[in-house]
Amino acid sequence: MEKKKDCLKNPDIITKIIAAVLLVALVAIFHFFAWDFFNKTFTLAISGNVGGLAEYLRSFGGWAMTVSFMIDVLINVGSIFPSVFLSTANGLIFGLPVGIVISWLAETTGVVLSFFLMRFFFRNTAEKIIEKSDRMKDIDTASGKHGLEWMTFARTLPYFPSGILTAIGAVSSISVRDYIIANLIGKFPSTALEVVIGHDIVNFQEYSRRLAVFVIVVALIFYGYKKFRTLDDF
Numbered sequence: 001m002e003k004k005k006d007c008l009k010n011p012d013i014i015t016k017i018i019a020a021v022l023l024v025a026l027v028a029i030f031h032f033f034a035w036d037f038f039n040k041t042f043t044l045a046i047s048g049n050v051g052g053l054a055e056y057l058r059s060f061g062g063w064a065m066t067v068s069f070m071i072d073v074l075i076n077v078g079s080i081f082p083s084v085f086l087s088t089a090n091g092l093i094f095g096l097p098v099g100i101v102i103s104w105l106a107e108t109t110g111v112v113l114s115f116f117l118m119r120f121f122f123r124n125t126a127e128k129i130i131e132k133s134d135r136m137k138d139i140d141t142a143s144g145k146h147g148l149e150w151m152t153f154a155r156t157l158p159y160f161p162s163g164i165l166t167a168i169g170a171v172s173s174i175s176v177r178d179y180i181i182a183n184l185i186g187k188f189p190s191t192a193l194e195v196v197i198g199h200d201i202v203n204f205q206e207y208s209r210r211l212a213v214f215v216i217v218v219a220l221i222f223y224g225y226k227k228f229r230t231l232d233d234f
Contacts, residue, residue: 042075045081045089046082050088050089050092050202054093057089057093068086069102069105070106072087072102072103072106073106073109074110076111076114077110082159083106084159084194084198085198087107087191087194088195088201090103090195096195096196099195100191103191104187107162111162111166111187112180114163114170115166116176118167118170118171122170122171147169147174147175147178147179150182151169151179151182152181153186155182155186156186158191158197193214196210197214
């Protein structure tokens with residue numbers, strides 16, 4: 001009973017409860033008023049059926065870009081499913097330059113929103129855990145000082161699970177400003193590679209040479225990642 005009273009007196013807990021209720025309400029609204037649309041679009045976006053996804057997006061005509069952007073943001077907010085198939089479809093539908101920009105801005109928007117949600121709900125809990133370990137305090141402090149460089153590099157890695165980096169950023173001491181800048185910078189090369197490689201795989205006969213070059217680039221990036229120092233080195 002006492003714990004319940006303490007929770008009610010804690011404005012942070014009350015705020016989180018209200019936020020959770022609002023999120024559930026938002027999901028309920030989507031479910032009842034736009035479920036068929038989001039379900040079909042989202043399912044195609046993560047199914048790997050790039051051709052079917054591209055045709056479906058084209059069916060929206062002038063709204064295709066808006067629909068693609070919105071779904072891409074939602075996928076990255078969830079940080080569970082890969083958005084590479086949608087990025088490939090964007091390249092096929094809108095051409096490489098426009099497809100890259102749409103995917104880059106949508107993915108960046110999604111991971112930033114996801115960061116805010118994760119930090120809001122979990123940062124306080126992480127701080128309590130960190131306080132119990134001097135080593136974790138050092139790492140947390142380092143993430144605040146060098147988070148911009150680390151997150152920027154990590155985001156440049158194509159096909160790396162986005163949710164893991166978002167979660168690490170959310171519970172670390174990296175500032176909101178540094179996180180946003182790091183994602184704007186780091187997401188561009190990784191998204192561009194995903195769009196171009198996906199586009200060239202679908203059109204393999206026409207772009208096989210360029211695809212080979214990009215595959216080599218990706219391999220070099222992953223090699224560089226293995227050599228890159230982690231937060232423990234800061």
